[in-house]
Each structure stands twice: as structure tokens, then as C-alpha cells.
Amino acid sequence: MAIIINKGTKVLFQGIGKAGSFHLKGCKDYGSQVVAGVQPKKGGTMVEGVPAFNTVRQAVKATGADASAIFVPAAGCADAILEAADAGIKTIVCITEGIPVLDMSRTKQVLRQQYPEVRLIGPNCPGIITVGECKIGIMPGYIHKKGKVGIVSKSGTLTYEAVHQTTVAGFGQTTCVGIGGDPILGSTYLDILPLFEKDPETEIIVLIGEIGGDAERMAAEYWKANMKKPIVAFVAGRTAPEGKRMGHAGAIVGGADDRADAKLKMLAGYGIHTVENPSLIGEKVAEVLGER
């Protein structure tokens, strides 16, 4: 089961330069069904053992791909996302960092109006992995272990930290979704949490947030009203100064509610389990599962 992607997912890669082809191989080696690479002028060649095409439409027609991993440079991402959507791709994972926020604003508006059935993950994210079945992204596959924790996170390496801790603690994961660190995201916590709630294999959810925006509050409200499965949450950036962008374009404290300590307090107020110490995520999961 798990969510969004599984062993039946057929993945193509948009942007098969150095980074794209490296990760294409990584995903293929993990066991994902990688069926094609796409880059203009590369049609007819092979990339890491799979056929390359000039356009996404050609690749979909020839291979039946239904998911895409985007590695094209930031300036071309809005175009790449819409190309995938228009060619019928249903799950688009955009890894690229540094996309102008107005490009995303326009792209998201077009997706909403013309391709409501498309699920975009990212941009500026590590991707998504359904453990033991399919990996679309740049995360190291071997740290994962098939299990019962669903992870949804704005951060890359901090997600690996949570994965590592829940693997060491023996619980393992179902699906881990890196939703990305940009101000405008294809999918938010609100798009992912209902899927985990419905997934019979997921027993507990780890949510990793950051300073900036109010996505964590919306997640907490949704959880309180609609979910039964417990959430363990950590919010990074309590030491971040106001008005400074902490690496991720979205990680910036604007007002008092954006602060990490305010968000943690707010989450706890809704009844969500929180950790102040990010090295104790695994222990907290153990504690909560023991409680149930």
C-alpha cells in the first residue's frame, strides 16, 4: 500500500544532465521502474540503460510513464512542470531549488485551473520514497526500512535524520514525502496527511516543519478535525533571527506566529506530540506507539 507511488509507478526523468542522470541511476538501482529520460536533442540515445526522448509527450506515448522527476535548471522548471502535466503525467516531483516564486505562483494557478488531477511535489525538495517499492528523488535509499511511520517534511537532510532515527528504533517507514522548502509548494501537509490517515500500513506520522508561513497551523487544524493517527512534530529554526532567509526560500520569520517556538507551542496546543530536541524524534515515536 503506502501512498502516492508504489512498485507499479513508471517514472521518467526530465533533465538528464549530470545530476539528473546520476539520480536516475540511483532511483533505478533502488528498484524504481525508471522507464525514460527526457531532454531536447537527446531523443534516440540511451541514458543509464533507459531510452531518452526529446519531449515528455513522446516518452509517455512510448513507455506509459505516469510519474516524473524534474532536474532541469530553475529557469526552465515552470515550463517543465507544465510540459509534464500536459503530457498526462499524474505525479510530478520537482527537485530543483531556486525557482523564482512568481514562476511557481503562475504554474500553480495553471495546474489548479487546467490540471486539477495532477499532484506536484516540491519544488526544492528531496523527493518521495515508498520504502522497498519506488524512490523518486535524491534521498539515500539504504537508510530506509520498510515499516509503519509516514514522514512528511519541508527539509531534506532533516528528513534523513528522522528516517535514520526511526530505522534505528526499529519502526521503519511507509512513505516519506519531502514537500520542499519553498514559499509556494505543489503539495502541502494538507495534501499528504489525509493519504497517511487512509493508508492501512501507516500507524504514526512524523511531521517536520520550519519557521515561516502558517502551513503547520493548517496541518494542526486538519489533524484535530479529521485524523485519528498520532503525529510527532519538530519545527526547525528556533534560533533563527527575524527577517533572514535560512537557506530555504520559505524559511523566514515574518511575524510572531512564524517563529519555531510559537509553532511548536501551537502544535502542542492542538494535542500533537512535539519534540524540542530533533535527535529525540525516534524516541518520541517509540513513546507514542507504546502509549497506544
Add this chain to the structure above:
Amino acid sequence: MKLHEYQAKDLLEKTGVKVLKGTVASTKAEIPGAIAQLSASGPWVVKAQVHAGGRGKAGGVKLAKTKAELQEKAEAILGMTLVSNQTGPAGVLVKKILLVEAVDIAKEIYVSILMDRKAGKPLIIASAEGGMEIEELAHKSPEKILKVHIDPLTGLQAYQARELAYQLAPAEPSDSPVYQGLADILMGLSKAFFLYDASLVEVNPLIITPDKQVIALDAKVAIEDNALYRHADIEAMRDVAEENPKEVKAAEAGLNYIALDGNIGCLVNGAGLAMATMDLIKLHGGSPNNFLDVGGGANKDTMLAAFKLLLSDEQVKGILVNIFGGIVRCDLVAQGVIDAAKEVELTVPMVVRLEGTNAEAGKKLIAESGLPITPADGFNDATLKIVAAVKGR
């Protein structure tokens, strides 16, 4: 990227926003020339050009009735250290001033445009009560704040600008020229937001004069960093003197770095892990000196640049390296750490935590290097060790 008021006014004028541009001086010698270009009769205003807000209350904006007074006030503000609620106690040095004709004000209005993350669309925030800080207004009378989303595919529609105009100056008669003036400025601000890839366009105050002119009296424009690649002309306006010198140096070396005020230098891969590392240091009673994300491709060159930056900082009393090797291999990171530590003399304690791909090989390399580096097992252990190591230094 932040811009000065005079730069913002140049940009806004090009999209049809009525502004008073005035003249700029950056040395005392330039002041007489700048004054000569202004209108013959006053009064005039001298405005400090600094990126921080709160200039008026901090004495960075002064009115002058005669040209002699203007000269005197200009000389006083240029070179002053301006301390406002946004500059911190040390203040900022005023390196540029704007001299501009003063105008009579009948009414002040507030307008800004920024990206609403939740809606994924630009949002106009406006209020008929201008002049005060919007945060203050939001606190005191939130019902007086108007909010209108802009469709990113079409830009601001004329009817939206008209609707706002009628709400922002309700005391004007129906046929007042003020409404067209307001609508024109709103359209111009929206156009500027899209054209320049702005992250913020703010006019406070937008004024109506007694003779019914509508003018953007002040202007604040910030450009989104990710879009600067397509605005070389605006990037050329960057005033590095207004930015933190350590951050400027880090940016030149391609490092993602933010200066803080603590004594533990941090070197981490990934923005989230970097933030979490700072948090954990604080939780254990220490104080981080910086945010530093060396990214996924942490190699010897980035390591070396990062170490040089941290070790050249007198505030740094210890360094914590926290790497979760995913795609990046820990043995390569370890080699980078060793090479860098040999090249720049390691004068403070250093704790290294390596986890993930080839972590064991990396740890072995560090242990065998003979360098005074303390290895750590796990994230928590590493922060505890560095906090203990800098205590009392």
C-alpha cells in the same frame, strides 16, 4: 535583495507610479550640487538612505525651510550612525542621503504588495490609514486593512484597482480626480511587482495633496533573490555596504551563510539540518555563531572556504561539523575536513559528526589524521560535546 528608497522610486516611476525623485548625495562634497538641482523654493526633506526601517523616529528624516538649513541638515544626516528599532543597538552608518521637495499632505494611505504563501498569489494590502507602521495598524484596527489577491496570470485588473481606490479615499466626491490617480498608482505597483520579480513593494505613505495629486512619497522595493538572474540591471544596484560583511564574503565563496551572535561555528549540510543543529546547541545551553549550509555537494573547496570563514571570525570559539551524508559520501567530507584543517591552522576545538554513506570510513580517516578533532556519535552527542568544549573559552 533590498533596495534603497531612491532606487525603488526609479523603478516604480518606470511602471507609471508618480514619485518625487529628488537628488542623491553620498559625500559631503556632493551636497551643494544635489541641492542646486532641487526647486528654488522649499521646504525640502533630507532622508537617510539605509536598508533598515524606522528612519523617521531615529532622526534620519529632517525638514528644512531654507537652502542653508538644507545644507546643514544634509551634512548632519550623511555620516551619522542611525539607531532605529530595526538596526540593533549598534546602528548603521548613513552613507547616502536623498534630498527631495516637501509637499503638503491632505491624506496618507498605506499600500503594499507581497506574495501570499497560503494562496500562492500576490496580495495587495492597503489601508486608508497611512503613515503608521502596518504592523501597528494590524494590531490596533485590523478591520481597516483591505486585502485583494492578484491573479498571477492576468495581473491586477482595472476594476480591482478602481474598487480599492473608492475604498481608500471615501471622503472624496464621486468625480474626484483622486480615484483615477489612486487606481493608476495601484496598477503601476502591481506592474512593478511582476516586472521586477519583487518580493515586496511598499508605499507608506501614499499621499493625496490638497490639490488632489496622488504621489508615492516613500517607496520600499525588495527583489526576490531566486529571480535576480533575470534582472542584471537591478542586481547592479546592490549596495553591499548595507549588508553583513561576513555574509557578503560567504556569498562570494558560494556558501549559504547567515551571521548570528554566538560563539559556536556551525558547518552543516542541508538547510533544515543546519537550523536544527543551531536549535540543539541552544537547547544545550550554547550559542550558535552562524547558519551555514554547505549543501549536497560538500567538497574540499567548499569545506576550505567554510573553515576559513569560521576561523577568521574572532567570535568563533569552537566548530561543530554535522554531516548527514546522503548522496555526499562521508569519507570525502572527512578528507575535505582534514585537508582544510591542515591548510588553515585549527585554533579552536572542533567536533565532527558524520552519519550516512561511508560514515565509518570517514570516522576512521579523522581518527588517523592526528588532528585535534573530537569525533561524535549522533547529533545530540555532537552538540553536547561542542557546548562543553567552548564553555569558559
